[in-house]
Amino acid sequence: MSRKELTDLLIKYGKKIGEKNMSPGTSGNLSCRYNEKILITASGSANGDLSEDEILLMDFDGNKLDDTSKKLSSEKFLHIEIYKHRLDVNVVLHVHSPYLSSFAAAHIPLDKPIMAENTFYFGDIPIADYALPSSIELAQNTVKCLKNRNAALMANHGFVIVSDNIKDAYQKLEIAESYAQVVLNTYLLGGAKTLNQQQVDEIIKLK
16 A cells, blocks of 8 residues: 555544543554554544554664654554564554543453453453563563464553554444443443353354
């Protein structure tokens, strides 16, 4: 795809993320792989209301390649490290959606087989150890959790999901946020009843 096409997709799905309140205000950041470089949202931009000049080009050393006064996202190292370690990943969505962020703040992983859909798509969603936002340590902690998974909670921070295309990443983000809401609701009802191992195995075989 051309830079313009990828930029338009980031704007399109950023708007969807904003409409669903999964990236309040100027929180979160989005990116996609572009040839041997990365397109990423600018610092201070609102994912739900992005403009073309807020999608910036950077290299894998974190250098801005556009002649603009706008700054790269403060979480640029998170995106860079993911792309370096996951060559199959073309899109990274980092959000502070309310339900997923609640579990991140409570340090509670979404690792129990409660619903078939979540078990099928994610297996489990672990929590990356806390580190200062925007730091290399945060990026490294998150990458560890994404070694064999496509989603992770970030302790006291938010959520990150990766995919080979932005449509899939966005759809999985919706599923994960809805799942977190369902799990939280089950606490009000006395706790969820988990699937047994045989049921989990049967779900995995559907892949």
